[in-house]
Amino acid sequence: MAATASLPNPTTFSSSSLTRRHHRQPSPSTTTFTPTKQPSSFKPLISLSPTLIRHASVIPYVTNPTSSSSSPSSSPPATSFHGHCYVVRDNIDTDQIIPAEYLTLVPSKPDEYKKLGSYALIGLPESYTTRFIEPGQYSTKYPIIIAGDNFGCGSSREHAPVALGAAGVVAVVAESYARIFFRNSVATGEIYPLESEVRVCDECRTGDVVTIELGESRLVNHTTGKEYKLKPIGDAGPVIEAGGIFAYARKAGMIPA
Amino acid sequence: MTPQKSERKPSATGSVKTAMTMTEKIFSRASEKSQLSPGENVWVNVDVLMTHDVCGPGSIGIFKKEFGNDAKVWDREKVVIIPDHYIFTSDERANRNVDIIREFSHEQGIKYFYDIKDLSNFKANPDYKGVCHVALAQEGHCRPGEVLLGTDSHTCTAGAFGQFATGIGNTDAGFVLGTGKALLKVPPTLRFVLDGEMPDYLLAKDLILQIIGEISVSGATYKAMEFVGTTVESLTMEERMTLCNMVVEAGGKNGIVPADATTFKYLEDKTSVPYEPVYSDDQARFLAEYRIDVSKLEPLVAKPHSPDNRATARECKDVKIDRVYIGSCTGGKTEDFLAAAKVLLASGEKVKVPTFLVPATQKVWMDIYTLPVPGAGGKTCSQIFEAAGCDTPASPSCGACLGGPKDTYARINEPQVCVSTTNRNFPGRMGHKDGQIYLASPYTAAASALTGFVTDPRDFLH
Numbered sequence: 001m002a003a004t005a006s007l008p009n010p011t012t013f014s015s016s017s018l019t020r021r022h023h024r025q026p027s028p029s030t031t032t033f034t035p036t037k038q039p040s041s042f043k044p045l046i047s048l049s050p051t052l053i054r055h056a057s058v059i060p061y062v063t064n065p066t067s068s069s070s071s072p073s074s075s076p077p078a079t080s081f082h083g084h085c086y087v088v089r090d091n092i093d094t095d096q097i098i099p100a101e102y103l104t105l106v107p108s109k110p111d112e113y114k115k116l117g118s119y120a121l122i123g124l125p126e127s128y129t130t131r132f133i134e135p136g137q138y139s140t141k142y143p144i145i146i147a148g149d150n151f152g153c154g155s156s157r158e159h160a161p162v163a164l165g166a167a168g169v170v171a172v173v174a175e176s177y178a179r180i181f182f183r184n185s186v187a188t189g190e191i192y193p194l195e196s197e198v199r200v201c202d203e204c205r206t207g208d209v210v211t212i213e214l215g216e217s218r219l220v221n222h223t224t225g226k227e228y229k230l231k232p233i234g235d236a237g238p239v240i241e242a243g244g245i246f247a248y249a250r251k252a253g254m255i256p257a
Numbered sequence: 258m259t260p261q262k263s264e265r266k267p268s269a270t271g272s273v274k275t276a277m278t279m280t281e282k283i284f285s286r287a288s289e290k291s292q293l294s295p296g297e298n299v300w301v302n303v304d305v306l307m308t309h310d311v312c313g314p315g316s317i318g319i320f321k322k323e324f325g326n327d328a329k330v331w332d333r334e335k336v337v338i339i340p341d342h343y344i345f346t347s348d349e350r351a352n353r354n355v356d357i358i359r360e361f362s363h364e365q366g367i368k369y370f371y372d373i374k375d376l377s378n379f380k381a382n383p384d385y386k387g388v389c390h391v392a393l394a395q396e397g398h399c400r401p402g403e404v405l406l407g408t409d410s411h412t413c414t415a416g417a418f419g420q421f422a423t424g425i426g427n428t429d430a431g432f433v434l435g436t437g438k439a440l441l442k443v444p445p446t447l448r449f450v451l452d453g454e455m456p457d458y459l460l461a462k463d464l465i466l467q468i469i470g471e472i473s474v475s476g477a478t479y480k481a482m483e484f485v486g487t488t489v490e491s492l493t494m495e496e497r498m499t500l501c502n503m504v505v506e507a508g509g510k511n512g513i514v515p516a517d518a519t520t521f522k523y524l525e526d527k528t529s530v531p532y533e534p535v536y537s538d539d540q541a542r543f544l545a546e547y548r549i550d551v552s553k554l555e556p557l558v559a560k561p562h563s564p565d566n567r568a569t570a571r572e573c574k575d576v577k578i579d580r581v582y583i584g585s586c587t588g589g590k591t592e593d594f595l596a597a598a599k600v601l602l603a604s605g606e607k608v609k610v611p612t613f614l615v616p617a618t619q620k621v622w623m624d625i626y627t628l629p630v631p632g633a634g635g636k637t638c639s640q641i642f643e644a645a646g647c648d649t650p651a652s653p654s655c656g657a658c659l660g661g662p663k664d665t666y667a668r669i670n671e672p673q674v675c676v677s678t679t680n681r682n683f684p685g686r687m688g689h690k691d692g693q694i695y696l697a698s699p700y701t702a703a704a705s706a707l708t709g710f711v712t713d714p715r716d717f718l719h
Contacts, residue, residue, distance in 0.1 A: 100660045103342075154681060
């Protein structure tokens with residue numbers, strides 16, 4: 001059974017912690033919640049719903065190297081993400097997130113996981129003149145993606161949220177998601193699929209500096225000075241809270257601990 | 258074994274407190290609950306799990322990581338593994354991925370693994386099928402009332418059989434491999450009532466393009482799409498498959514058609530597994546009901562770069578095209594090639610642009626070479642295609658529908674315009690990012706091949 005860790009201290013993902021994450025180094029601190037990227041492992045996720053926070057416990061999956069290093073704490077999970085955002089429009093489909101020619105890469109193989117990241121959003125039309133990933137790079141300068149309606153539509157390829165996660169994306173804020181992409185994001189724990197109440201992609205520009213306050217369900221654009229409300233995570237909350245579908249099932253006694 | 262078609266449990270009939278849709282009833286049976294409502298999350302028992310060469314290796318990786326290297330799948334007869342995506346390529350990683358699913362299938366004793374080893378000649382591989390969704394139907398894995406999950410978004414195709422079928426990711430598939438269960442939300446149902454006589458220039462592809470154009474590429478997100486009405490009842494199984502295949506292009510969780518005599522007839526020689534069809538109650542709650550008079554519809558296309566970018570073929574008659582592609586789970590079935598052949602035969606002319614034919618499965622390939630086309634004096638599709646100057650039918654696989662490795666047959670490698678019987682036309686879908694894909698029925702695709710422009714098939718069929 002995954003160790004039932006208590007809530008971590010508030011953590012901010014600065015660009016430096018994101019860089020660290022690409023190299024999949026273990027968390028340097030026992031009290032810092034740093035989602036260490038491991039292919040096909042569940043990084044701890046925290047519920048966004050205020051009603052769930054009361055009994056929210058982060059249950060990192062047992063094979064996650066950081067999972068045994070959590071220490072008891074009584075502070076709420078006020079996790080936030082901070083960095084430059086990359087803005088896309090409606091109906092960004094999985095072929096644009098990771099074109100089919102790269103699907104020969106198997107996400108559960110560490111070296112191929114890393115390579116998937118280097119191709120994230122490479123399928124975007126050339127009209128996106130600022131590219132998500134610079135040529136020759138494995139990761140992005142933009143840890144947060146802002147999108148319009150129906151983000152991740154198309155194929156069921158889990159390579160899509162994986163490629164984004166491998167590239168260093170921590171969260172997407174979209175107006176809405178395609179079902180399978182949302183599900184895969186939750187199941188893998190690769191990225192937080194967040195929904196905005198208004199159409200934020202019209203009001204943010206690529207390169208704007210933004211902060212997502214998970215506990216407060218809030219997005220702040222520091223460049224424009226505007227703030228936006230995020231929707232509660234809803235049904236996926238308990239699964240996210242548990243740390244992914246395997247941890248959830250173990251907790252529920254569905255599969256042996 | 259005789260299928261238990263009429264013996265229905267209380268959850269499958271109307272004798273429950275609240276009326277249910279057929280999708281709700283399948284969830285109810287699979288979760289062993291007598292009553293369910295949309296929005297509930299339940300653990301369902303999975304009847305069939307399908308995976309393929311693109312998502313199989315990742316799913317297997319997760320299965321082994323979570324359940325252990327020596328773990329066994331929950332039921333070796335309920336896992337179906339189908340190499341079909343990247344087969345006829347020299348891409349080493351693609352070849353390796355087929356090796357991974359082969360090794361796993363042997364290690365686990367997977368009963369239904371449709372292997373291919375000799376890539377130079379697909380016919381030398383008797384077990385090889387081709388496109389998973391068409392193979393699942395042809396091999397009898399699509400059965401009314403059951404739950405089919407697959408690591409492919411077009412798994413929804415099997416809804417044509419009155420089965421709940423939907424696509425999942427590697428992680429969920431890894432979980433199902435170990436447990437046979439999945440946590441699923443009961444979807445609300447949108448009901449589409451298609452009535453009226455289908456004009457002889459329309460195909461199911463036109464119907465689903467009409468619907469997607471109506472409700473948009475996110476109009477059915479999280480929802481079931483149930484297809485009923487006299488038109489649906491008149492459709493063959495392959496046409497019902499086309500209808501259900503593209504519900505995911507409207508965001509749908511599953512498409513579903515009530516099983517009937519057509520379904521039972523198709524299944525007769527394909528499965529000996531007893532199955533139990535379910536039907537929506539008269540009083541079942543539908544989120545919305547759409548009524549469509551099919552007799553009034555026209556041949557349609559979806560223009561670049563979205564499946565809901567609907568237009569009539571006639572509105573696009575000035576669009577010059579560079580090529581035509583007939584293939585995939587959507588438009589590469591036997592009847593799709595028969596339809597294309599019918600148009601070519603009616604015209605008696607030669608195609609004006611390169612026309613690529615990729616049969617979905619080995620059986621479809623055989624049909625192209627052996628079945629006489631109705632009204633063609635005994636000629637087969639292959640003879641008609643050859644006379645019209647089409648490319649020789651290729652080895653069965655997913656082909657260029659999703660681009661794939663650079664050496665994939667018929668992949669769009671230049672910014673060309675293509676009329677295609679496939680399912681998606683997002684930027685880069687068939688290869689080149691600036692390629693323009695017009696999704697259309699096999700009739701419209703064949704008519705367009707004959708003129709070099711997007712063309713309404715009525716120009717040749719009348």
